[in-house]
Amino acid sequence: MRIWVAAAVLATWGTTALGAEREAPPYPDRGLKDTVSAKRLPVPPHPVLVEGGEIWDANCRICHGPGNFGAPKITGSRFWGKRLPKGIATLISHAQNGFETSLGGLMPARGGNDELTDDEVEAAVRFMVFHSGGADIALDGLD
Amino acid sequence: MTVKAIKAIVLGGMLATAPLAATADEGLDPKDVADMLHAVMDSDRTIYTKMIVQRLVAKEKLIKASEFFEDDKAAPLPAQMFRFGSEMVADKTDLFSYSLQSLWPINKQNAPRTDMEKEGLQYISDNPGENFYGEEELGGESYFTAVYPDVAVAEVCATCHNDHKDTPRTDFKVGDVMGGVVIRIPLDG
Numbered sequence: 001m002r003i004w005v006a007a008a009v010l011a012t013w014g015t016t017a018l019g020a021e022r023e024a025p026p027y028p029d030r031g032l033k034d035t036v037s038a039k040r041l042p043v044p045p046h047p048v049l050v051e052g053g054e055i056w057d058a059n060c061r062i063c064h065g066p067g068n069f070g071a072p073k074i075t076g077s078r079f080w081g082k083r084l085p086k087g088i089a090t091l092i093s094h095a096q097n098g099f100e101t102s103l104g105g106l107m108p109a110r111g112g113n114d115e116l117t118d119d120e121v122e123a124a125v126r127f128m129v130f131h132s133g134g135a136d137i138a139l140d141g142l143d
Numbered sequence: 144m145t146v147k148a149i150k151a152i153v154l155g156g157m158l159a160t161a162p163l164a165a166t167a168d169e170g171l172d173p174k175d176v177a178d179m180l181h182a183v184m185d186s187d188r189t190i191y192t193k194m195i196v197q198r199l200v201a202k203e204k205l206i207k208a209s210e211f212f213e214d215d216k217a218a219p220l221p222a223q224m225f226r227f228g229s230e231m232v233a234d235k236t237d238l239f240s241y242s243l244q245s246l247w248p249i250n251k252q253n254a255p256r257t258d259m260e261k262e263g264l265q266y267i268s269d270n271p272g273e274n275f276y277g278e279e280e281l282g283g284e285s286y287f288t289a290v291y292p293d294v295a296v297a298e299v300c301a302t303c304h305n306d307h308k309d310t311p312r313t314d315f316k317v318g319d320v321m322g323g324v325v326i327r328i329p330l331d332g
Binding site: 034063 | 185190271272295317318319320
């Protein structure tokens with residue numbers, strides 16, 4: 001039984017990888033329980049986002065995985081509700097350049113890793129947005 | 144990693160896929176209790192760091208934050224605020240305790256003391272973003288011990304630690320695990 005379930009999941013996300021399915025699965029609005037790593041999430045439908053998952057895991061997960069230190073948790077759409085309407089370009093810019101709110105909110109530029117390129121940061125942001133209720137804008141501008 | 148620690152982590156993973164396993168008879172699972180306590184601590188600590196230190200100290204420059212806050216007429220550092228809270232809780236209850244510890248402590252009293260604390264701090268350092276859960280026996284009593292990563296979320300966190308005269312490590316950067324919050328809950332009684 002488990003084998004069939006696993007096969008069905010793989011088949012579903014196999015078609016996703018080919019572009020037939022462009023939505024992330026529904027997550028609880030506070031996000032998956034416990035710390036979320038990229039390997040707990042389905043493979044996204046675009047190679048940029050696939051690469052972004054690896055970059056996100058190595059650089060962003062420490063805060064956005066558990067949702068600690070005020071960072072919006074990946075998969076927690078309620079935390080992204082006010083952020084997603086800003087658009088993918090703004091979210092990418094905030095991650096590349098850092099972002100502070102008037103109340104002291106802080107997102108360090110490139111998550112503190114100066115060696116990340118703009119493209120790598122963009123891929124990681126797109127991956128996180130895809131799995132946080134913003135599947136549509138995560139794919140904006142991608143071929 | 145000890146067998147008990149592995150079991151706790153596996154148990155935590157199993158619980159993650161099940162509804163909250165709590166009934167009036169069984170009580171809350173200690174992992175859930177520790178996670179709830181940490182959610183409060185993390186939120187309070189983050190708010191203090193952002194709205195006092197980052198905003199009033201770094202951005203508006205209205206006040207200073209200093210390790211010697213009394214002499215300097217300044218605000219306590221985030222780590223000091225956290226420790227003061229843990230000391231007050233320790234006076235109020237023995238149902239749980241918590242502390243901020245590090246493998247590279249500026250204040251030597253914040254170094255790990257038990258084998259599980261050392262194991263937990265090493266685990267969260269080696270596995271960024273992951274928590275550590277285990278059980279340990281101290282003085283004939285069993286405890287559930289959880290360790291949560293404490294991360295340099297701003298440049299000031301890293302530079303303050305790197306530049307301190309008593310620091311054993313000088314290469315922290317933003318995003319690094321600098322230590323961990325240790326929450327301990329007695330399992331007997």
